[in-house]
Every structure is written in C-alpha cells, then in structure tokens.
Amino acid sequence: MQPSPSRDLAVGLFVLAGLCAVAWLSVRVGGLSFGDADRMQLHAAFDQIGALKPRAPVVIAGVKIGQVRTIELGNDLRAHVTLAVDASLKLPDDTTAAIRTSGLLGDQFIALEPGASEQDLASGATIAFTQNALSIESLISKFATNLGNGGQK
C-alpha cells in the first residue's frame, strides 16, 4: 500500500467533518453539557406545572437565556423546578417565574419577569414569586359555570 498524501488528507477531512457533525448534534442539538461553567442554577416551586418538561426553554422578554434542568416533586407536594440560566445575567431577587405556552398548542416554557429590587439573585437561589401553568380546561369550566350563572360572579 503506497502512502498517498492527498488520499490521507481527504480521509482526515472526512473524519473531522463527521466528528464535527457528531459534536454539533450532541452538544448543540442534543444538549449534552460538560459542566455548567457559564450557567447558574435557580430554583422555583410551582403548584401546577402543566406539561412543562426538562430542557424546556427559559426566556426573558422572549429571548432564550437558559433551560429547565430538573423537575421534582418536593416534600411539600409542589413541583420543584431547577433552571439553568446564563450566569452573566443580573436578575433582581423579586423576579417572577411564570409557566407560559407558546401558541395555543405549543410547548410550555418558563418566562422570567425581572422585578425592581436592588438585590440580585445569586446562583442556587430560589425564585419566590411564581405563576402556575394555565390550564385551558379549568378556564373553560370556569367560563361555563359563569355562563350558567347568567354571567354573574
């Protein structure tokens, strides 16, 4: 077998391109992470999270700044959600976390609404103010009961 520089170069380029594709799929698309150097963790507890799933986006003003890491049921029987968000952000400690739906049938995500406090949230802090996921069924049933009462509250 004669060594052939141009063939070796082509094979090397192919392997590199393939490995880049695997890396892009794993890290960017698949969300594989090696430690969270530039991420800080925030906790938030909700009474009702609807269909929120791990890796759902966390947004401020519609801009994605992180994602949901874990969802666990705590001892207080509330859903405890861990968020990993961009560590460079300075979030006031009266920030509100609300579970929203994109579109009528879209996926659920967490929208953070910064408050006006002077103090910032540190990594590992808990967001005190939360808004539960809106359930369309409960809205409709409330609407139907109200209709039954002749529109009276």
Next chain:
Amino acid sequence: MIFDGIRRLGRRSLVVVAEHGRIARFGTGLLRAVVAPPARPGRIVQEVFDVGVLSLVIVCISGAAVGMVLGLQGYNTLIRFGAEESLGAVVGLSLVRELGPVLTGLLVTGRAGSAMAAEIASMVATEQLDGLRMMSIDPVHLVAMPKAVAMALAMPLLAALFTVCGIFGGWVAGVRILGVDAGTYFSSLESAVDFSDDVSGSLLKAVIFGMIVGLIATYRGYTSAPTSAGVSASTTGTVVVASVTILISDYFITALWGV
C-alpha cells in the same frame, strides 16, 4: 408423496440454517481478524476513503433534500393545527432517530456495499484470494477485515453528516422559504432532541448498520461463485439482503432500546 414434500421442506430449512451458520462463522473470523496483528491501518484508511469520502457527496445531497421535504411536509401538516413552531422538533426528531441512520445505511449499501462485494467477488473469480492463501496470507485479514472495519467506522460519521445536512435542509424549507421564525425552529429542535435518548441512539443505530453492511458485503463477495455471473449475483445479493436487514433490525433496535 407426502414424505417428498416434508423432505423438501427439511432440505430447505437445512439450507437456511447452514447459510446463517456460515455467516456467523465468517463474522467470528472477521472479529478475530480485527484483533489479530498486524492492524493494517493503511488498508483501513484506503477503505474509509472508498466508503466515506466517496459517499460524502451523495449522503450530504440526499440529507439536504430529505430535510427540505420534511420541512415542507411538516409545515403543511402542522399549520392546520397552528403548531408550525414545532417544525424544528418534527424535522429534528425524525432525522436523528430514524431517517439519518436508516437512509444513510441504505445509501451506503448501494454506493459502497455493492462495490465492496463486487471487488471481493472478482478477486474470487480471478483466483487472487487463492493466491493469497498460497502465500499463507489470510484473505479475510487482508481483504475483508479492513473493508468491514471501514464500514463500521464511516457509517456513524456519514449518518451524523446526513442528519446535520437534513436539519439545515429543513431550515431552508421551513425558515427561508415558508417563513417560520429561525429562533423558534432551532429552540424547538433543541428542546425536543436529547443526547442520551436520541443522538446516542442514532449513533448506535449507525454503528450497527455499518457492521451489518460490512459483514454482508464481505461475506457475499467472499462466498461468491468464481464466475462473472457470481460477481453480479453477489452485488445484487448484498444490496437486497443488507437493505432488508437494515430495515428489519431498525425495528428491533427501536423496540428493544426505545431509540
């Protein structure tokens, strides 16, 4: 009369079982050749060039085309439910989990598997393998092993490239042509596709398909009849058997590991 029928059935069954036994023995021989010295890196690089580099263009073009079709079809279905922001998830999940590894497997079977079988079969027909045996060189080690190894190495890389091209094809059709928001496309893609479930499963599938094609192509070539008809039969047999095996084993991999 009735015994004749049963006897024929028995003979057919024995032929099928014996064929599988021969494939298994050939496969074990290949595995032994992989670990046996010498490692033959030069031959493997040459075969990766034949399998991987030469299949690159067809894999990338097919990936982009499949992604664009998925983008169009997915958009037209999702828009009925007002859920076009899930387009990235539809394109990404179908490509990563199924279409990437399976279609790459089929394309590489047609592009490189057939050539592999034909090359070995014509070496059989021209008695080159017997020549090697005369010089006490194991033809499985020198000829078949580098080809099978190159298949198993190149397949996951090609499948990943197919998937990436497909995701960008879906982006072209969905975002550039149909006007889905680019951020929505990628964020629904990222939140739907998971490394541990989807991407690793996709790579596992591609490696298994690579091994299947490598084994079947080298086996078919190695056991072909030493005639020109044997060469063509081994080529056809490789494409047919490898394609069907990929599709069937895909079902079982998905069912067993849920990927």
